Amino acid sequence: MxxxxxxxxxxxxxxxxxxxxxxxxxxxxxxxxxxxxxxxxxxxxxxxxxxxxxxxxxxxxxxxxxxxxxxxxxxxxxxxxxxxxxxxxxxxxxxxxxxxxxxxxxxxxxxxxxxxxxxxxxxxxxxxxxxxxxxxxxxxxxxxxxxxxxxxxxxxxxxxxxxxxxxxxxxxxxxxxxxxxxxxxxxxxxxxxxxxxxxxxxxxxxxxxxxxxxxxSRGAATITYSYRENAQECQGTSVLAETANDSCLQRVLQENRLLSIHSSEPTLNDIFSELTGRKLQ
Amino acid sequence: MRAIFISFTMLLRQIRNDGMLVAVSLASVLAGFFFRFAVPALERILCSSLVVDAVLEPYYRLFDLLLILLAPYMLCFAAAMVMLDEHEQGLTRYLSVTPLQTRGYLISRLGLPAGFSALASMLLIGFFRLTPWNGFILAGTSMLSSLCGFSVSLFLFSCSRNKVEGMAMGKLSGLLMIGLPVPFFLHSSWQYLFSLFPSYWLARYALQGSVAWFLTSLATSSAGMFILYRRVVRKLV
Structure with missing residues (x-):
């Protein structure tokens, strides 16, 4: 065309x-x-x-x-x-x-x-x-x-x-x-x-x-999670493909202390910034 | 060709829908009535009150020339105003990516109005002339005046950002007519100060009928058009 x-x-x-x-x-x-x-x-x-x-x-x-x-x-x-x-x-x-x-x-x-x-x-x-x-x-x-x-x-x-x-x-x-x-x-x-x-x-x-x-091409998506630790809210981040190796995540899951969990994939804007050093918007 | 004709009818429609542009387009007809009937009447009054044989009569040719130049000037001014309006609405660029294309758009907005204005000049002189005209010289003068009108359109469109600026520039473009009376009043070599104005050579051609003056007017008009045309095309897209 x-x-x-x-x-x-x-x-x-x-x-x-x-x-x-x-x-x-x-x-x-x-x-x-x-x-x-x-x-x-x-x-x-x-x-x-x-x-x-x-x-x-x-x-x-x-x-x-x-x-x-x-x-x-x-x-x-x-x-x-x-x-x-x-x-x-x-x-x-x-x-x-x-x-x-x-x-x-x-x-x-x-x-x-x-x-x-x-x-x-x-x-x-x-x-x-x-x-x-x-x-x-x-x-x-x-x-x-x-x-x-x-x-x-x-x-x-x-x-x-x-x-x-x-x-x-x-x-x-x-x-x-x-x-x-x-x-x-x-x-x-x-x-x-x-x-x-x-x-x-x-x-x-x-x-x-x-x-x-x-x-x-930028790599795998990540997950961000929050959990309770000594009456305080803490946060952790892990690559989605590596969650089995995240001992903290494994521990809070087993102890039922997980408060929230979110997955986040890179956007085209992230890729664009990485490749060009510039922002789209 | 069909697209050009359709585009030209849209130009006429837009002029028709704008009271000011209708008045501008008809101004040369009103001027024709004035020159044909008021000027001779004024001449009679002046001659009888000043007790002389002629006051305005030696300049009747100048009135005719003004009338010949007025029709293209006004029609091309109206076309340029429509173009500026269309440019503001983003239409000039859009029409360039239709089968009309930039060239067709320019023919419908500049070429056809200029061409028709040459015919209008001849018609006006046919009805309202004060002096006798040789057919060839009239055709040549009308053609040269339509080129002056074409240059005015190019000037207005390329130098104005919008219709309001275009109207202000329209007054300035009236200076292009300044060469017209020069051969009537200035007989020394000082008159060549105006040699860059196509209207000066147009007036000399109308007075003397020399092909050399026709070609010189053509050349000065073409030079101006060549310079302005590229600016216009750049602005269109």
Whole structure:
């Protein structure tokens, strides 16, 4: 679906994106994870053909990105972080207008219903809440049933309920076979949604694997427990695979003095920090 | 081509929905009425009260030129305001990743308005002219004035962050017209101080009909457009 080979790009004379290589398989959700200014959005701009002045090879849907034409965009959908809608038009008018730019488009009503906007479709977009705008913006990117979807921070600024709706919509798209490239600095979204994630820092790919493999590569999960000792509450920590060797834990279990026990697995943020020395959020 | 046409109709729709932009677009028609009917009436009053043969008449060509330049200036100003509005709403970048693409967007927002404004200039002169015009020179002058309008759009969009700033810059861009009266009033070599203004060469072309002045105006306009175009494209994405 996407093959990037030795990608280099800079806005100035100083190199920014350097020697980047990766491939995105059809039907997967591929995430770019990195802090602000790491180069995620720049890579997305290159992949979507907005920046043609790169060096190296970027093949998207069998087309070199810098040589894309209008046909290229018949199969590519983009959902930018900030909703891009005509504020003075209604939701329905917006969708009709954007659909008219494509040769083929899906019926508007089912799309509006899928995001719960069917009853609000005739309201002007300027009267929409942020969540409604984000949902409308998302289905705008689906109007022409793209085979490849680029999503930039799709849950950014949404309340938990709207973020859930958005994540379900993304998973639904994967189910229908759409390849999704997701750009985010939200590790929870990346862990939940992505089949594979790539860490980007200062324009370089630091790691690329499935979230599970990345987490496992750091080592085993740990457990933290508390117990009663001389009328006081004490705490202990043990690696999950080594609990049999933790004599303290064995003792408090046998003496029935355990007060609480919690397992904790490393998060993508921990892995990211370990690999790059930087924090995601 | 279909996407460009659809995008252009959206431009017209947005202008239609904005009272200020409707007024701006029709300003050249109002100016045409004023130049055609009020200026000769004023000339008659001035001549009879000052007891002279002509006061304004030697400058009738300048009024015609103003009218020719006004239509592209105003239409392209309106288009630039719509572009700034769309840029604020994040639409310019989004439309660049649709089949319209950046080039199609620019054709629908800058190219077509400039092209139509050249036709509007010719129509306006057809109705409201004060002096006789040779068809070729009128077509050439209208084309050059539409390029001036195109440059105004590029200037406004690239140098303004939003519509409010765009309106302020619009006043500044009126300076681009400053070259227009120069050949009428300044006959010494001082007039070449204005040689960087396409409007100066446009006025000389309209007065003398020389192809050299046409090409010089074309070259100065193109140079300005070349510099501004890259800034506009950078801002769009």
């Amino acid at each position: 996407i093959t990037v080979d030795n990608l280099n790009f800079s806005y100035t004379r100083k190199p920014f994106i350097e020697s980047m290589n990766f491939a995105v398989k059809p039907g997967e959700i591929f995430g770019f994870l990195g802090p602000s200014g790491a180069g995620k959005s720049t890579v997305q701009k290159i992949l979507t053909g907005l920046i043609p002045t790169y060096k190296g090879s970027v093949v998207v849907n069998q087309t070199e990105a810098k040589k894309r034409n209008s046909d290229f965009y018949e199969h590519v959908g983009v959902d930018f972080e900030v909703p891009s809608l005509f504020e003075k038009l209604t939701g329905r008018e917006n969708l009709r207008y954007f659909a008219s730019l494509y040769r083929h488009s899906l019926p508007i009503e089912p799309l509006l219903e899928s995001v719960g906007l069917a009853n609000e479709a005739d309201k002007k977009v300027m009267d929409y809440s942020k969540g409604m705008k984000s949902r409308l913006n998302f289905i705008k990117a689906l109007l022409h049933a793209p085979s490849l979807l680029f999503l930039d921070e799709p849950t950014s600024g949404l309340d938990p309920s709207n973020a859930r709706v958005m994540k379900d919509l993304i998973l639904q798209q994967r189910k229908s076979g759409t390849t999704i490239v997701l750009t985010t600095h939200n590790m929870y979204d990346a862990t939940e949604l992505c089949d594979r994630v790539a860490f980007i820092v200062d324009g370089t790919l630091c790691a690329l694997d499935t979230p599970r493999n990345l987490i496992m």
